[in-house]
Amino acid sequence: xxxxxxxxxxxxxxxxxxxxxxxxxxxxxxxxxxxxxxxxxxxxxxxxxxxxxxxxxxxxxxxxxxxxxxxxxxxxxxxxxxxxxxxxxxxxxxxxxxxxxxxxxxxxxxxxxxxxxxxxxxxxxxxxxxxxxxxxxxxxxxxxxxxxxxxxxxxxxxxxxxxxxxxxxxxxxxxxxxxxxxxxxxxxxxxxxxxxxxxxxxxxxxxxxxxxxxxxxxxxxxxxx
Amino acid sequence: xxxxxxxxxxxxxxxxxxxxxxxxxxxxxxxxxxxxxxxxxxxxxxxxxxxxxxxxxxxxxxxxxxxxxxxxxxxxxxxxxxxxxxxxxxxxxxxxxxxxxxxxxxxxxxxxxxxxxxxxxxxxxxxxxxxxxxxxxxxxxxxxxxxxxxxxxxxxxxxxxxxxxxxxxxxxxxxxxxxxxxxxxxxxxxxxxxxxxxxxxxxxxxxxxxxxxxxxxxxxx
Ligand SMILES: [Zn+2]
Numbered sequence: 001x002x003x004x005x006x007x008x009x010x011x012x013x014x015x016x017x018x019x020x021x022x023x024x025x026x027x028x029x030x031x032x033x034x035x036x037x038x039x040x041x042x043x044x045x046x047x048x049x050x051x052x053x054x055x056x057x058x059x060x061x062x063x064x065x066x067x068x069x070x071x072x073x074x075x076x077x078x079x080x081x082x083x084x085x086x087x088x089x090x091x092x093x094x095x096x097x098x099x100x101x102x103x104x105x106x107x108x109x110x111x112x113x114x115x116x117x118x119x120x121x122x123x124x125x126x127x128x129x130x131x132x133x134x135x136x137x138x139x140x141x142x143x144x145x146x147x148x149x150x151x152x153x154x155x156x157x158x159x160x161x162x163x164x165x166x167x168x169x170x171x172x173x174x175x176x177x178x179x180x181x182x183x184x185x186x187x188x189x190x191x192x193x194x195x196x197x198x199x200x201x202x203x204x205x206x207x208x209x210x211x212x213x214x215x216x217x218x219x220x221x222x223x224x225x
Numbered sequence: 226x227x228x229x230x231x232x233x234x235x236x237x238x239x240x241x242x243x244x245x246x247x248x249x250x251x252x253x254x255x256x257x258x259x260x261x262x263x264x265x266x267x268x269x270x271x272x273x274x275x276x277x278x279x280x281x282x283x284x285x286x287x288x289x290x291x292x293x294x295x296x297x298x299x300x301x302x303x304x305x306x307x308x309x310x311x312x313x314x315x316x317x318x319x320x321x322x323x324x325x326x327x328x329x330x331x332x333x334x335x336x337x338x339x340x341x342x343x344x345x346x347x348x349x350x351x352x353x354x355x356x357x358x359x360x361x362x363x364x365x366x367x368x369x370x371x372x373x374x375x376x377x378x379x380x381x382x383x384x385x386x387x388x389x390x391x392x393x394x395x396x397x398x399x400x401x402x403x404x405x406x407x408x409x410x411x412x413x414x415x416x417x418x419x420x421x422x423x424x425x426x427x428x429x430x431x432x433x434x435x436x437x438x439x440x441x442x443x444x445x446x
Contacts, residue, residue, distance in 0.1 A: 004261045033328075044416055080409075100296060100303060104303045118277065126277050142253070143260055143326065144261075170275075170282055188244060195245035198240075206276070209351075
């Protein structure tokens with residue numbers, strides 16, 4: 001794990017890394033993928049653009065109850081949520097039902113989505129995970145106390161874009177992990193490892209995204225004062 | 226918000242626990258103590274949310290499963306039947322002792338806890354969590370050692386008010402002590418203020434009537 005503070009500061013003033021910018025050294029991309037040079041960074045940027053588009057979809061649902069935006073989100077995420085639930089032990093019927101409920105929850109809670117702290121895939125993952133705990137493990141899911149944000153604390157576009165890019169870089173890093181390590185992480189998320197079996201060092205560059213989320217939390221705390 | 230962010234927290238959750246919380250694979254009692262610490266600690270909250278991002282990335286790369294033919298229409302019907310979206314709860318900075326995840330189980334703040342005496346002035350209240358792991362609130366009078374503190378699995382203790390000291394150091398509000406079964410520990414509440422904490426333990430294996438409970442200490446289970 002590493003945390004690249006310089007890079008984060010750069011991002012505050014330079015929200016959009018120009019396509020020609022040198023990749024690697026300051027990009028927050030893990031050493032393993034730097035060898036691929038700007039190709040990896042550009043892929044991350046393309047995907048970040050996709051991630052930001054999903055943010056727009058959620059905003060359209062929140063502000064305009066936009067069913068067309070919902071249909072596109074549904075087409076992308078519902079089949080993934082269903083596969084996730086099947087892999088976690090649900091049969092097809094239960095997974096279908098829960099996937100629909102997860103997508104309905106996304107609509108109902110669109111106003112609670114904070115794009116300065118999570119990508120839409122991350123948010124959908126947390127809803128699907130909670131549904132899984134409830135439906136498959138029959139447990140309640142205690143969640144941390146909300147940090148509600150008022151209209152004046154609407155996140156800034158720069159912060160949103162930077163977080164979405166960080167999320168994509170994390171996803172790229174995950175894809176470029178050695179197979180063995182990636183499988184271990186997947187097993188941890190699909191409930192095949194106990195917490196004591198989870199390795200302390202995951203090899204994931206969580207530092208950048210963690211710092212980004214902390215910044216967002218700090219701002220939120222200040223806005224609430 | 227329960228209280229202003231506590232920057233004096235020195236004992237945090239481990240990466241393993243944060244990842245398992247994010248993955249959603251912990252027993253409910255452990256989810257409760259993690260959620261309670263996250264309510265008080267931005268550092269761990271940011272780390273937990275970064276583990277959520279790992280889950281999001283895994284979901285994005287997940288192979289897809291085919292949805293039923295009328296799936297979208299059924300979901301839209303479900304949404305219309307659900308009525309208007311939930312309004313966000315207003316921000317209410319309060320003066321609670323218990324973070325909201327615990328209040329949800331207690332049905333209120335500290336004054337709503339139904340305590341039971343367990344000796345030497347120590348009181349406890351079991352919280353109704355599902356599963357085998359147990360969660361209880363402890364009220365330890367200032368200057369008192371926690372009696373009968375043997376446990377057989379992992380035990381986490383989160384301080385909510387006051388402080389205690391143990392072989393691992395001093396634990397104040399927001400701090401979590403992580404003790405596995407190898408650690409012999411005798412927490413002592415500090416002088417001055419009664420100590421209130423949340424303690425969760427992995428349940429020991431339960432034996433059927435065939436094996437006497439007395440055998441457990443010898444088997445070290
Ligand atoms: Zn912490």
